[in-house]
Amino acid sequence: MSSDAILERMMSFHPKIIDLTMDRVHRLLAAMGNPERHLPPVIHIAGTNGKGSTQAMIRAGLEADGKVTHAYTSPHLAWFHERIRLAGELISEPALTALLDECVAQNGGEEITFFEITTCAAFLAFSRVKADYTLLEVGLGGRLDATNVVDHPALTIITPVSIDHQQYLGETLPEIAFEKAGIIKRGVPVIIGPQDDAGLAVIEARAMKVGAPVLAFGQHWHVHEEHGRLVFQDENGLLDLPLPNLPGPHQIQNAGAALMALRHLGASPAACEAAVTKAFWPARMQRLKTGPLVDLAPGVELWLDGGHNPAGGQAVASTLARMARRPTHLICGMINTKDVRGYMEPLAPVAETLRAVSIPGEKNTLPAEVTCDAARAAGIRATVSGSVAEALSEIAAVEPSARVLICGSLYLAGTVLRENG
Numbered sequence: 289m290s291s292d293a294i295l296e297r298m299m300s301f302h303p304k305i306i307d308l309t310m311d312r313v314h315r316l317l318a319a320m321g322n323p324e325r326h327l328p329p330v331i332h333i334a335g336t337n338g339k340g341s342t343q344a345m346i347r348a349g350l351e352a353d354g355k356v357t358h359a360y361t362s363p364h365l366a367w368f369h370e371r372i373r374l375a376g377e378l379i380s381e382p383a384l385t386a387l388l389d390e391c392v393a394q395n396g397g398e399e400i401t402f403f404e405i406t407t408c409a410a411f412l413a414f415s416r417v418k419a420d421y422t423l424l425e426v427g428l429g430g431r432l433d434a435t436n437v438v439d440h441p442a443l444t445i446i447t448p449v450s451i452d453h454q455q456y457l458g459e460t461l462p463e464i465a466f467e468k469a470g471i472i473k474r475g476v477p478v479i480i481g482p483q484d485d486a487g488l489a490v491i492e493a494r495a496m497k498v499g500a501p502v503l504a505f506g507q508h509w510h511v512h513e514e515h516g517r518l519v520f521q522d523e524n525g526l527l528d529l530p531l532p533n534l535p536g537p538h539q540i541q542n543a544g545a546a547l548m549a550l551r552h553l554g555a556s557p558a559a560c561e562a563a564v565t566k567a568f569w570p571a572r573m574q575r576l577k578t579g580p581l582v583d584l585a586p587g588v589e590l591w592l593d594g595g596h597n598p599a600g601g602q603a604v605a606s607t608l609a610r611m612a613r614r615p616t617h618l619i620c621g622m623i624n625t626k627d628v629r630g631y632m633e634p635l636a637p638v639a640e641t642l643r644a645v646s647i648p649g650e651k652n653t654l655p656a657e658v659t660c661d662a663a664r665a666a667g668i669r670a671t672v673s674g675s676v677a678e679a680l681s682e683i684a685a686v687e688p689s690a691r692v693l694i695c696g697s698l699y700l701a702g703t704v705l706r707e708n709g
Contacts, residue, residue, distance in 0.1 A: 291381055294388040295368055295406070302401045308432035308456060312400045316408050317437060319394045323408075323415035324437045328358065330422045331549060332438060334430040334468045335447025335481065337599050338542040341534055342447055342481075343423050344569040345546035351376060352562030353555050355420040360410045360435070362403065362427050365571055365594070365702035372410045375417050387413055403427050407434040421553075429457050431470020443552060444471050444500070445479045445545055449487045450599040455625065462490045469494035477552060480504040481545045503548055511544030513537070518564060520547045527557070532564045535573040536607035571701035573607050579708035584677060585684035589614065589691040592705070594698035596622060598630035604695060605634040615687050618642040618668075619679040620696040622659055623652045631696065632666035640690075642670040643679035647700045659696070676704060 289297075299305075302312075317324055331346065333339045340361055347357050359373035372379040379387075387409045395405060407427070414422050421442070426433045430446075449465045457464045465487035472478050472494050480491055482505045495502045503509060509522040513531065518540060520527040527547065532539040543564050550560055571594040576582055582590055593604055608616055618639045622628050635642075644659035656672045663670035673679035676694060683690055694704055 326415040328419040329442035334426040338447035344567040345563040348567040349559040349563030353559040359423040429467035452597040465490040474498040538603040587688040594701035601631035602634040608638040621700040622696040628662040636667040643673040
């Protein structure tokens with residue numbers, strides 16, 4: 289069977305897509321000989337926004353120093369293989385298929401969620417291939433996430449925490465911060481990115497309770513933009529670096545957390561520069577320069593972003609506001625568990641129009657009409673389009689040199705990346 293066929297079968301192993309508990313993961317890992325105990329040193333990253341970008345920067349820095357890294361991230365955009373990077377390379381189809389087969393056999397027909405069993409597969413892969421570090425991104429929350437089985441990581445990182453996934457993590461910022469802080473381990477340093485005061489208090493309280501040394505933004509390290517450069521400072525001194533190649537002012541704070549991690553790990557100055565100049569992370573204000581969609585509207589400046597919560601909307605709006613002035617139009621599709629209006633409101637001042645679409649093949653898509661209504665309520669001129677391609681053609685017909693941002697969901701971003709080659 290292909291990996292796609294096995295993955296599709298795995299979706300039926302548990303009636304719920306998300307069910308936050310650790311019991312099933314511990315059971316399967318024990319059956320496989322506890323591979324999570326045999327990983328290269330782990331850097332565990334939680335947070336609401338910025339986890340993936342921070343991980344990508346750390347990886348770029350470590351690899352510039354000649355280090356070999358495993359990396360685990362979710363969700364994938366175009367293909368599942370993106371989730372598991374083995375010794376610097378995306379996992380191959382034969383290796384993935386064999387791993388999934390092994391995990392299915394060891395699971396023995398017991399209930400387990402898709403994310404849990406595929407996370408176990410990643411641990412099994414990482415335990416069998418030599419590397420210097422394992423970069424591990426939390427799937428959802430932290431305390432009860434399937435990745436939170438490593439007893440003594442080398443380092444933990446908590447990127448900015450904001451309101452998202454309330455149905456699983458709690459309605460208030462302190463409740464959500466408590467779940468994220470669950471990755472903090474006794475005696476293991478924790479790097480804390482910029483936080484609201486209420487969230488920071490919860491995170492620091494957890495660190496104090498378990499005796500984890502804290503390296504917090506604004507206290508132990510600082511980062512800002514100055515004269516078109518990134519300036520980072522910690523107790524070891526100052527770094528004057530190029531701005532991150534990942535676009536957007538929010539990437540300054542992500543770079544700060546990554547640089548703090550690299551400095552803590554003893555990385556070279558060249559590695560720190562590589563972290564901000566060589567990282568790649570798709571669908572985070574990614575410029576699309578080739579492909580069928582680009583060919584459809586060759587004069588349009590086409591961008592793609594997968595942010596989907598109010599903080600993500602604010603980050604996108606800040607990025608657009610700093611770009612050279614150009615009429616900007618949005619093509620937006622979202623899923624039905626998000627704060628749609630909260631995402632839209634920061635975008636109203638920077639968007640000329642919005643064309644709402646439903647996400648193809650996604651059962652939890654918000655109907656385009658509902659997305660359209662939310663955009664209008666947020667003060668954006670909005671209409672409904674049948675597809676991304678149709679929306680892009682409509683915009684190009686009226687304003688052939690416009691800036692167009694496809695946004696609102698990682699699921700939509702994945703569809704676009706697949707269809708655009």
